[in-house]
Amino acid sequence: MNDLTALSAASLADLVREKKVTATSVVRDALDRINKLDPSLNCCTTVLSESALSQARAMDARLARGEAVGPLAGVPAVVKNLFDVEGVVTLAGAKLRRTAEPARKDAASVRSLREAGAIIVATTNMDEFAYGFTTENEFFGATRNPRDRERLAGGSSGGSAAAVAAGLAHVGLGSDTNGSIRVPASFSGVFGLKPTFGRLSRAGTAPFVASLDHVGPLARSVEDLALAYDMMQGPDADDPTCTTRMPEFVRASLGESRIRLRVGVLGGWFRWGAEQAALDAVDTAAECLGASRMVELAESHLARAAAFVITAAEGGNIHRENLRRQPGAFDNATRDRLLAGALLPADFVIQAQRFRRRFQKAAEKLFADFDILLAPATPCAALALGQQTLNLGGVEMLARAHIGIYTQPLSFIGLPVIAAPMAKLGALPIGVQIAAAPWAERRAFQAAAQLERAGLAAAPVAA
Amino acid sequence: MDQEAVGLYIDAVSQAIDLPIPAEYRQGVIDNMTLILRQAEGLMALQLESTEEAAPVFHP
Numbered sequence: 001m002n003d004l005t006a007l008s009a010a011s012l013a014d015l016v017r018e019k020k021v022t023a024t025s026v027v028r029d030a031l032d033r034i035n036k037l038d039p040s041l042n043c044c045t046t047v048l049s050e051s052a053l054s055q056a057r058a059m060d061a062r063l064a065r066g067e068a069v070g071p072l073a074g075v076p077a078v079v080k081n082l083f084d085v086e087g088v089v090t091l092a093g094a095k096l097r098r099t100a101e102p103a104r105k106d107a108a109s110v111r112s113l114r115e116a117g118a119i120i121v122a123t124t125n126m127d128e129f130a131y132g133f134t135t136e137n138e139f140f141g142a143t144r145n146p147r148d149r150e151r152l153a154g155g156s157s158g159g160s161a162a163a164v165a166a167g168l169a170h171v172g173l174g175s176d177t178n179g180s181i182r183v184p185a186s187f188s189g190v191f192g193l194k195p196t197f198g199r200l201s202r203a204g205t206a207p208f209v210a211s212l213d214h215v216g217p218l219a220r221s222v223e224d225l226a227l228a229y230d231m232m233q234g235p236d237a238d239d240p241t242c243t244t245r246m247p248e249f250v251r252a253s254l255g256e257s258r259i260r261l262r263v264g265v266l267g268g269w270f271r272w273g274a275e276q277a278a279l280d281a282v283d284t285a286a287e288c289l290g291a292s293r294m295v296e297l298a299e300s301h302l303a304r305a306a307a308f309v310i311t312a313a314e315g316g317n318i319h320r321e322n323l324r325r326q327p328g329a330f331d332n333a334t335r336d337r338l339l340a341g342a343l344l345p346a347d348f349v350i351q352a353q354r355f356r357r358r359f360q361k362a363a364e365k366l367f368a369d370f371d372i373l374l375a376p377a378t379p380c381a382a383l384a385l386g387q388q389t390l391n392l393g394g395v396e397m398l399a400r401a402h403i404g405i406y407t408q409p410l411s412f413i414g415l416p417v418i419a420a421p422m423a424k425l426g427a428l429p430i431g432v433q434i435a436a437a438p439w440a441e442r443r444a445f446q447a448a449a450q451l452e453r454a455g456l457a458a459a460p461v462a463a
Numbered sequence: 464m465d466q467e468a469v470g471l472y473i474d475a476v477s478q479a480i481d482l483p484i485p486a487e488y489r490q491g492v493i494d495n496m497t498l499i500l501r502q503a504e505g506l507m508a509l510q511l512e513s514t515e516e517a518a519p520v521f522h523p
Contacts, residue, residue: 196523197521197523198521198522198523211521240520241520241521301505302505302506302509304502305502305503305505305506306503306506308499308502308503309499309502309503309506312495312499320482323482324481324482324483327484327485327488328485335488335491336488336491336492336494336495337495339482339484339488339491339492339495340473340492340495340496340498340499341495341499342482343472343473343476343477343480343482343492343496344496344499347507348499348503348506348507350517351503351506351507351509351511352503352506353517353518354511354515354516354517355506355509355511355515356517356518356521357515357516357517357518358511358515360523398498401498413523414521414523415523438523439523
């Protein structure tokens with residue numbers, strides 16, 4: 001690893017803007033690292049060497065002319081392969097989409113990052129159609145965890161999380177329907193943000209579950225996460241769920257150390273089944289943030305069930321035609337779930353959607369007393385590649401269906417959540433969810449920054 | 464959960480809505496449907512108030 005890889009995105013962009021290092025050398029360095037490490041990690045689906053170098057040279061030329069460049073100037077970024085990237089086929093992890101036309105324009109988030117100066121160096125691997133928590137893709141292979149290559153990177157945004165952890169890029173884009181940013185952030189040991197539902201535009205992404213889909217960034221520091229998030233905010237008429245609220249930038253508020261956050265720890269469902277390491281991570285974070293007590297978010301198990309139902313039904317619906325015409329072309333890990341979802345009675349789906357309001361009100365009551373609620377991101381650290389089952393509370397359960405038991409209830413009602421990687425020396429990282437009230441991302445960022453300043457949350461480049 | 468009943472439901476609905484389930488996938492679909500239905504048992508047992516409506520566009 002060289003000095004450029006170890007730098008934060010913010011510092012790297014400063015160096016590029018100050019012309020102390022060229023964007024071309026930064027990008028060349030990232031591409032060299034991808035060429036060296038990705039054959040064994042399998043993070044990337046397409047490496048964009050030519051276009052990345054071309055954009056970097058164009059940026060250097062602009063700087064030479066004295067033109068202004070953005071806050072992410074020259075920063076290498078990777079994009080989950082369900083975001084449209086101009087000229088690249090949006091595979092969404094599916095063999096079915098191999099013959100699709102390349103995207104004609106960038107997704108809104110990709111465009112925002114590029115406008116801020118980021119340079120997209122690769123698209124990344126994922127579970128098929130984002131339906132999974134493992135990034136073990138039947139067609140494109142498993143992405144390996146750079147912190148232990150015999151383990152899962154997590155999913156479905158596993159390629160982006162692992163690439164950021166391995167230093168192949170400084171910033172990654174992911175999507176999160178039930179935990180697909182937070183789970184790989186936990187397993188791969190990086191920071192991940194699932195913002196408030198509707199905060200960031202999803203335009204130009206392959207949809208999975210319109211009721212629950214979010215997009216968000218992954219990074220190795222809270223400041224980099226904030227920087228990317230700030231650049232992605234703003235209304236977008238192309239996404240009907242995207243908010244018309246004014247952007248609320250967070251980077252400038254990270255250093256507000258006098259803020260006293262009211263922090264609670266989620267009990268009940270969010271403690272059941274977790275391994276001690278996950279509980280220790282939460283308790284360590286709670287102590288650092290001065291958490292006052294443990295609180296219950298009532299009916300969280302039903303929220304998880306409702307998210308499960310909506311996901312299966314909407315996923316089945318959106319892929320219905322291909323399920324009918326060419327079921328054999330789907331990944332074995334997703335096909336049967338999507339088919340079952342397509343056959344679910346409407347009664348179940350409507351009940352799940354109606355319950356959403358009720359659960360939202362329960363959370364609203366808690367946020368009258370708390371700014372932040374803490375919970376594990378995953379019940380354990382990264383599972384082994386190919387591991388089929390997971391022990392939860394003494395019961396062996398299917399791993400794929402249960403890795404996200406603590407993430408699902410929170411995304412079900414669209415809360416903003418940062419997954420912060422807590423690491424003990426010599427142990428695998430494990431993420432803590434820092435959840436805030438709707439639209440209060442700033443609070444989650446402030447709490448994550450406190451954990452980082454205390455040296456408890458960290459995401460160093462994997463060796 | 465009665466797997467035979469789930470299988471019969473899948474066979475009937477898939478035929479009715481023209482979403483054929485090839486024989487080699489039938490057991491997998493039954494397993495997944497059973498898992499979903501089991502997960503949803505508590506949810507479906509809830510007596511929601513008639514005024515508890517779904518949001519057409521969800522605003523958290």
